[in-house]
Amino acid sequence: MTSRNFPKAVLFDLDGTLLDSAPDMAAAIDAMRAARGQPPMPLADLRPYVSKGARAMVAAAFPQVDAAERERWIPEFLDHYQRELGRHGAPFDGIEAMLAALEQAGTVWGIVTNKPEYLARQLMPVLGWEQRCAVLIGGDTLSARKPDPLPLLVAAERIGVEQRECIYVGDDERDILAARAAGMPSVVALWGYRLDEDDPIAWQGDVMIDEPAELAFPAAWPGPR
The missing domain is CATH 1.10.150 (DNA polymerase; domain 1)
Known part of the structure; x- marks a missing residue:
């Protein structure tokens, strides 16, 4: 089931989802x-x-x-x-257009990554996201990291959105497991990094998306749980 509107809030994994690092x-x-x-x-x-x-x-x-x-x-x-850091990598093609579409629709977005927070924060001004990213939680910010749901739940709390109205986007099974445990709809980012033995279908995300540009349109997003 898809929504006719953009989500109220979106949380993203960083490496392999937003950033080709x-x-x-x-x-x-x-x-x-x-x-x-x-x-x-x-x-x-x-x-x-x-x-x-x-x-x-x-x-x-x-x-x-x-x-x-x-x-x-x-x-x-x-x-x-x-x-x-930031010298060679760049956002995946279509990421900036997708973020701009979310922002224009009034969607709040943030990042929950297992990367150490100090490294993730150093990337924000390099990418021009320092003022745009509403919340940033790293792998060492809290007492647990993905696939534990705690980072996602804390991120939703910090931006003032119920977890069922917040969608998580990631390219790894840990991302989808964390979203499910947090009660958040999830998007599997198929453009990210995967081993040959990884089976994203088995992760049972709410939707699977091939390219970031698809998420610039509201119909691609899953609805609230």
């Missing part, structure tokens, strides 16, 4: 590989892991390294990534 992540990984005498990692090989987080990307880049040792490398990855 894989090139920034790849630059960070390549800096780590270069420091260890290894060649760059092909972007296409890293891209599917971006929405899985820093640990998944470091594991993909250094599969031969013990997991405990890789864990000690996470701060190094984040340091490199902070230096590359």
